[in-house]
Amino acid sequence: MKKETSTSRRTFIKTAALAGFGASLFGRSSALAAPAGDIRSKAGDISATRPRPAGQKPVHALTTAPLEKVRVGVIGVGGRGRSLLRDLLAIDFVEVTALCDIRQELVDRSLKSAQTARGISPKTYAGSENAWEKLVAQDDIDVVYIATPWEWHVPMAVKAMEQGKHAFVEVAAAVTIDECWRLVDTSERTQRHCAILENCCYGENELFVLNMAREGVFGELNHAECAYIHDLRSMLFKLGTEGDWRREYHKTIDGNLYPTHGLGPVCQYMDIGRGDQMKFLVSVSSPERGLSKWLREKKPNSGRHAGERYVCGDMNTSIIKTELGRTIMLQHDVISPRPYSRINALSGTEATFFGYPPQLAIDSPARYGLSAKSSHKWISPDDLVKMRERFTHPLWDRLKERAKASGHGGMDYVMSYRLLDCIRKGITPDMTVYDAALWSCIIELSAKSVETGSMPVAVPDFTRGDWKKIKSIPIATV
Numbered sequence: 001m002k003k004e005t006s007t008s009r010r011t012f013i014k015t016a017a018l019a020g021f022g023a024s025l026f027g028r029s030s031a032l033a034a035p036a037g038d039i040r041s042k043a044g045d046i047s048a049t050r051p052r053p054a055g056q057k058p059v060h061a062l063t064t065a066p067l068e069k070v071r072v073g074v075i076g077v078g079g080r081g082r083s084l085l086r087d088l089l090a091i092d093f094v095e096v097t098a099l100c101d102i103r104q105e106l107v108d109r110s111l112k113s114a115q116t117a118r119g120i121s122p123k124t125y126a127g128s129e130n131a132w133e134k135l136v137a138q139d140d141i142d143v144v145y146i147a148t149p150w151e152w153h154v155p156m157a158v159k160a161m162e163q164g165k166h167a168f169v170e171v172a173a174a175v176t177i178d179e180c181w182r183l184v185d186t187s188e189r190t191q192r193h194c195a196i197l198e199n200c201c202y203g204e205n206e207l208f209v210l211n212m213a214r215e216g217v218f219g220e221l222n223h224a225e226c227a228y229i230h231d232l233r234s235m236l237f238k239l240g241t242e243g244d245w246r247r248e249y250h251k252t253i254d255g256n257l258y259p260t261h262g263l264g265p266v267c268q269y270m271d272i273g274r275g276d277q278m279k280f281l282v283s284v285s286s287p288e289r290g291l292s293k294w295l296r297e298k299k300p301n302s303g304r305h306a307g308e309r310y311v312c313g314d315m316n317t318s319i320i321k322t323e324l325g326r327t328i329m330l331q332h333d334v335i336s337p338r339p340y341s342r343i344n345a346l347s348g349t350e351a352t353f354f355g356y357p358p359q360l361a362i363d364s365p366a367r368y369g370l371s372a373k374s375s376h377k378w379i380s381p382d383d384l385v386k387m388r389e390r391f392t393h394p395l396w397d398r399l400k401e402r403a404k405a406s407g408h409g410g411m412d413y414v415m416s417y418r419l420l421d422c423i424r425k426g427i428t429p430d431m432t433v434y435d436a437a438l439w440s441c442i443i444e445l446s447a448k449s450v451e452t453g454s455m456p457v458a459v460p461d462f463t464r465g466d467w468k469k470i471k472s473i474p475i476a477t478v
């Protein structure tokens with residue numbers, strides 16, 4: 001297999017940017033997607049489920065030897081990596097043993113944080129795009145955290161697993177479907193976990209809804225709505241941050257560039273990949289207007305980006321249909337002037353929840369001793385408090401005090417604690433490589449649907465049929 005060098009990664013993204021998304025980034029023609037009636041069987045199509053290569057075994061129930069402490073190496077200590085590192089340093093059974101970034105000054109800063117917080121000096125690697133290869137080869141590491149730009153996620157995760165480490169990858173885990181399959185195949189071949197670091201699955205409200213769904217409050221689940229709506233216009237031009245690389249994708253892909261924050265939690269509510277599975281999606285994009293307008297009017301960074309052309313529609317909306325016939329509406333908008341939202345809505349035969357702000361309507365409020373009379377109004381704030389008292393997720397309940405200082409309202413700490421506690425105990429993390437691949441593959445699938453006039457596009461089954469027998473994630477406790 002061709003060695004993936006930094007040059008080939010750079011060429012990959014540059015070619016994509018120059019040639020336009022359709023023919024280059026995903027390396028395929030613009031042939032129409034499979035019609036809805038014949039949705040899953042086009043061998044060679046991006047949607048095709050690929051046969052499991054010989055020698056690989058499923059990892060949905062992979063258990064590993066329990067550990068006394070979990071040793072973690074972190075690649076990428078930019079904005080996100082530093083925040084993750086703070087949480088890792090606050091977990092007593094975690095030992096950070098290695099740090100890496102291209103930028104020496106960021107590694108030095110993180111080393112100082114480790115020394116101050118825990119009196120430890122992890123090994124450090126910096127100065128080149130390939131310095132991380134030394135980190136994944138280091139012996140005293142159980143888990144590699146990857147918080148680098150998207151183009152690096154898969155090569156780093158693959159190499160980490162090949163070196164015997166579990167790979168915990170930031171969102172989205174992968175950009176293309178080929179990359180998703182590489183993660184799945186490597187995890188199955190090496191029998192190492194590849195978890196997506198989807199912190200939104202561990203938010204207070206998300207865990208609350210998950211717990212209510214498991215306890216039957218919603219009755220039979222039918223529909224969910226979710227999104228990543230976050231005005232990032234300013235950040236997309238901020239030098240020395242995500243802005244340095246994230247804007248590139250707006251030049252090449254017209255679809256959903258960041259599906260997992262909204263989708264992860266609702267997939268857990270609805271047991272997607274665990275008793276149900278995504279079948280196909282359709283996707284539409286609004287015109288691209290806002291980023292061009294921002295560039296034209298603000299002339300960020302003294303006009304140095306003049307002439308850039310963006311193709312990603314300001315708002316992308318996808319509708320996903322599942323094997324059991326249920327539906328998920330998923331949106332992406334990082335451009336429009338509006339408040340942050342992941343929507344986080346769930347409907348069943350007996351209740352509906354909407355986030356932003358959290359609101360709940362219940363068919364039989366009396367069953368829970370609430371003052372509400374019917375489902376035609378959201379229950380009152382007092383009633384919501386009563387429901388929270390009864391259905392707050394035990395994981396949140398146990399960790400919320402310790403999580404207070406952590407990012408994104410505490411969800412980041414809860415995520416790292418829980419995922420690493422799974423590794424400590426040797427049990428399967430809540431999010432496996434199949435979730436990482438499924439939630440991430442929406443990037444290419446949504447773009448494919450948009451490109452083909454919003455034709456339905458089948459979703460590959462990364463579990464290769466195992467979704468029928470994979471069990472729901474447990475109501476985790478620690």
Ligand SMILES: NC(=O)c1ccc[n+]([C@@H]2O[C@H](COP(=O)([O-])OP(=O)(O)OC[C@H]3O[C@@H](n4cnc5c(N)ncnc54)[C@H](O)[C@@H]3O)[C@@H](O)[C@H]2O)c1
Pocket residue numbers: 075076077078079080081100101102103106128129130131132147148149150152170171172197198199240241242243244408
């Ligand atoms: N889960 C969340 O809430 C959340 C929030 C922000 C970002 N993210 C994700 O985290 C990742 C990083 O985002 P960010 O905001 O920190 O970006 P960033 O640009 O601030 O940081 C990325 C870091 O990676 C380093 N890097 C790049 N290539 C490298 C290489 N080959 N070897 C070692 N280091 C390398 C850069 O020098 C930089 O310091 C992205 O995948 C992003 O989507 C997730």
